[in-house]
Amino acid sequence: MEYILCVVLFCVGFYAVMAKKNLIKIVIGVAVMGYAINLFLLLAGFRMNSEAPIITGDMYGFRPVDPLAQAMVLAAVVTGLAVTLLLTALSIKLYEKYGTFDINEIKKLKG
């Protein structure tokens, strides 16, 4: 069930990137796609009825969730933040140059 929601989230982001004409909506779409994959990574490391992965001494019956997946999500969130920041800055610059966020009107490059 959670995996299906993950796929739905991914498709929402993909739709925004592919079909939307507004720069900001495209940026949001990229971010949403990133979140879908982060969620998938977290789910891949998740176990039902388990604890936080902190060793407190007694290892008997200790069933932690996978900490590596969470560490990967942290790194992916950071790089995602950098990309979103850069994309937003580029959108602002494009708005300054063209006076619009509409990608139909931003088309000096062709052929």
Next chain:
Amino acid sequence: MLPLFIVIPIIASLAIAATGKTFKRLSETLSLASALSLCLLSLQALKTVITRDVIIYNVGGWAQPLGITMFCDGLSVFFLVLVNCLALLLLMYSVSYMESSRYKARYYFFFLMLVAGLNGVILSGDLFNAFVFMELSLIASYVLASFGLDSENFEASFKYAVMGSVSSILILFAIALIYSKTSSLSYAAIAESQLRYGAPGFFTLLIVLITVGFGVKVTLVPFHAWVPDAYSSAPSPVSALYSGAVSKVLGIYMVLRLFFNVIGTTPAILNLTASLGVLSIIVGVTLALYQWDFKRLLSYHSISQIGYIMLGIGLGTPLGLLGALFHLLNHTVFKSLLFLNAGSVERATGKRNLHDLGGLAKKLPVTGSTSMVASLSISGVPPFNGFWSKFLIILACINAHSYWFALFAALGSILTLASFLKIQRYVFHGYLRDAFAGIKESPLFMTIPMIILALLCIFMGILLLPGLDSNFLGLALNVLQHGREHFSLIAGLPK
């Protein structure tokens, strides 16, 4: 020694960012010094790999199952030498080319970050580490694409950034799938698990994700929309780095490593790769024929030449792989040279449209003659390096009984020659405009890299001679031929 490849450029770039505004000449000196040391280190690494086969470094002293491993084998060292030597030549060229730019320090900062990211991708021994370094180099390259600060540059950079980050997300998805199956991220453990338990059930999905994700970075044809924009709007040395190193390392190196050493190939995957390669050859060269902007024309040719490399990889035979690796090396040399020529012409005349140029061979003798060498080389005229690698690839097609592929590859070569005759005719020969009567040849810092690359174009055919071939190309080829057993063959890399 391995971490130096990442630490040196990062420290140099941070020092440039901190001091670039106060000291005028420091940013050039620092970046040239770090590039020179990287180049020498990479040659040293090549020497070590020839004698010892592999260099392994465990970050922080933690061994494989817990720690992060960096390693350098024959395939890595091939790309390492290519990236670092090219970076040195391009930084040297940049000294004069970026002379008048207001944002020199930032330019060198992002250039060195890009080199650090590429070195990190080449040396990392696990998927996620490679992904993080890939993001580092991609972000630096998005910024460099917008460096001209015109509306076109921002547009190209936005397009590149969106396509690049969507493809990175697909790659992260593929990494997550692999991790959920094998519970490990290191190449060695994934290859081991694949060998022991066979391919996972979602193998097809994995291949689709990897093909699309890395296809954007390799610049294969259905995913090529950003290429002409980004390549033509970046400063010329950066265009040369995009075409010569970024697409090679982020795309082709990762595809080779994953398909041959980590997750394994099937005939269907190889066929898909070869078909996409042939499609790229034909579409790229056809679009180039209709193009009148110097740098856009070169970027379409970059797509088409990368098609040859992917065709050679897709054949999967030793001869095809040798041809692909050799063509990769040659393409780096002659396409970088052509981008540098375009930069030199643009710097002298301020124009890029072929209709506005002409007769420059008399005014820019070094640029004219080196671009003649590069044009003959990219079109595959016999004594030059491009001929040998294209010949190997076409020969491999015929040996594999793929006659259609051979025909298309030969056709692509002829069309390439036609479109480079157009460049020679409209830029360097013909009638010189009065407006260009007073232009001068570029300064020494720009001509020396061009001359070095032109000499490489002429003499690199000797790499195929017996004896020399086993040292550089052969080392990389061996790694690919080991297949998924490669990591268990490397002594010292724990399984």
